[in-house]
Amino acid sequence: MTEQPQIFKGLAGVVVDATAVSKVNPETNSLLYRGYPVQELAASKSFEEVAWLLWHGELPTAAELAGFQKSERAQRALDANVKRVIDELPLTAHPMDVVRTAVSVIGASDPNTDDSSPEGNLAKSITLFAKLPAIVSYDQRRRRGEGVIEPREDLDYSANFLWMSFGEIPDDVVVDAFRVSLILYAEHSFNASTFTARVITSTLSDLYSAVTGAIGALKGPLHGGANEAVLHIFNEIGFGPDAPARSEAWLEQALAEKRKIMGFGHRVYKKGDSRVPTMRKSMVELIEYYNRPDVLDLYEGLEAAMTERKGILPNLDYPSGPAYHLMGFDTLTFTPIFVAARITGWTAHIMEQLQANALIRPLSAYNGVDERHL
Numbered sequence: 001m002t003e004q005p006q007i008f009k010g011l012a013g014v015v016v017d018a019t020a021v022s023k024v025n026p027e028t029n030s031l032l033y034r035g036y037p038v039q040e041l042a043a044s045k046s047f048e049e050v051a052w053l054l055w056h057g058e059l060p061t062a063a064e065l066a067g068f069q070k071s072e073r074a075q076r077a078l079d080a081n082v083k084r085v086i087d088e089l090p091l092t093a094h095p096m097d098v099v100r101t102a103v104s105v106i107g108a109s110d111p112n113t114d115d116s117s118p119e120g121n122l123a124k125s126i127t128l129f130a131k132l133p134a135i136v137s138y139d140q141r142r143r144r145g146e147g148v149i150e151p152r153e154d155l156d157y158s159a160n161f162l163w164m165s166f167g168e169i170p171d172d173v174v175v176d177a178f179r180v181s182l183i184l185y186a187e188h189s190f191n192a193s194t195f196t197a198r199v200i201t202s203t204l205s206d207l208y209s210a211v212t213g214a215i216g217a218l219k220g221p222l223h224g225g226a227n228e229a230v231l232h233i234f235n236e237i238g239f240g241p242d243a244p245a246r247s248e249a250w251l252e253q254a255l256a257e258k259r260k261i262m263g264f265g266h267r268v269y270k271k272g273d274s275r276v277p278t279m280r281k282s283m284v285e286l287i288e289y290y291n292r293p294d295v296l297d298l299y300e301g302l303e304a305a306m307t308e309r310k311g312i313l314p315n316l317d318y319p320s321g322p323a324y325h326l327m328g329f330d331t332l333t334f335t336p337i338f339v340a341a342r343i344t345g346w347t348a349h350i351m352e353q354l355q356a357n358a359l360i361r362p363l364s365a366y367n368g369v370d371e372r373h374l
């Protein structure tokens with residue numbers, strides 16, 4: 001028997017490349033986008049400014065921001081062919097499948113799909129950034145049997161997203177919590193979906209293909225799909241009185257069945273997710289605004305039970321799920337919102353990968369039958 005090489009299952013602990021887009025530091029529990037702490041960006045910047053920062057490495061000047069906003073706002077509406085394809089999809093399709101399909105249609109319709117120059121890819125990044133809110137809200141409204149609401153060029157990204165979803169602009173506290181969530185979700189180094197985008201890009205495939213693949217990776221409940229899954233868990237436990245006791249009992253049963261508790265744990269952060277305190281604060285503001293203390297009881301009840309029982313802490317999906325629920329989004333829409341946020345990080349990584357490309361192709365250890373002959 002030849003000696004097997006060492007296997008790093010799940011690439012855990014393996015450094016596969018360098019990135020200047022963001023720095024995740026589990027020791028200091030910090031997350032920097034291009035050097036800026038994400039908490040500072042969330043406190044005062046618009047999502048558009050953060051997108052620009054991730055793409056260009058610096059925050060925009062006033063003139064750069066104005067130019068970007070003009071171009072982004074002009075591209076927000078969906079073309080008729082994208083709407084037609086969405087309309088053809090069954091209502092049983094998961095909204096993540098709808099978003100993935102819509103991005104694919106936009107790519108197939110773009111005459112410049114294969115222009116992977118820095119300018120070409122930046123233009124495509126802005127197009128997807130501009131159109132994703134329309135895709136997500138169009139699909140949620142068709143599921144609800146509601147008519148489409150066209151985008152408004154007088155609104156910023158976050159307010160327009162909510163406008164297209166609900167046909168009204170909520171109070172500032174809601175728009176702000178939404179903006180904060182988008183900034184926190186925007187980027188997180190070599191997570192599974194970003195790595196997927198980089199693998200696809202490394203073959204010199206196009207940006208739309210890389211994003212389509214990344215959406216597929218994000219859908220899974222071990223990654224972005226967890227924000228949706230948190231709400232399923234809350235519904236299983238049930239809102240209402242005695243949340244702590246019911247959470248404890250539910251957790252015992254779930255762990256006995258060897259279930260993973262969605263919204264808890266992280267591959268990189270073992271002492272807590274750097275983004276959770278900021279998102280939790282926004283969630284609490286929403287709870288106060290909507291007068292839903294039962295949501296906080298459930299949130300804290302399950303968190304306490306999980307910490308006591310397993311010592312595993314919440315990740316960003318844990319406060320984001322309830323926050324989107326309070327804002328009025330359908331549960332199945334939560335992960336598509338994550339797509340709209342993460343398009344910034346994915347596309348920044350796609351452009352970075354191309355600046356110093358190497359085909360990503362790891363090795364495997366063979367553990368099948370020994371050589372044999374017919």
Ligand SMILES: CC(=O)SCCNC(=O)CCNC(=O)[C@H](O)C(C)(C)COP(=O)(O)OP(=O)(O)OC[C@H]1O[C@@H](n2cnc3c(N)ncnc32)[C@H](O)[C@@H]1OP(=O)(O)O
Nearest residue numbers: 221222223224226259260261262263264265266267315317
């Ligand atoms: C935005 C994001 O994508 S954040 C991540 C969102 N995903 C989730 O919330 C899904 C739930 N969490 C998980 O499944 C995991 O914590 C992951 C996938 C995120 C990270 O997993 P890994 O780094 O591979 O940790 P791993 O799965 O090896 O866990 C180590 C131990 O903790 C346990 N564990 C980790 N997370 C959880 C959890 N959420 N529920 C129950 N047990 C857990 C594992 O079962 C394992 O136990 P064992 O050693 O007895 O087998």
Ligand SMILES: O=C([O-])CC(=O)C(=O)O
Nearest residue numbers: 187188190191192267268
């Ligand atoms: O980094 C990860 O593995 C998952 C994550 O938190 C993210 O993508 O935001």
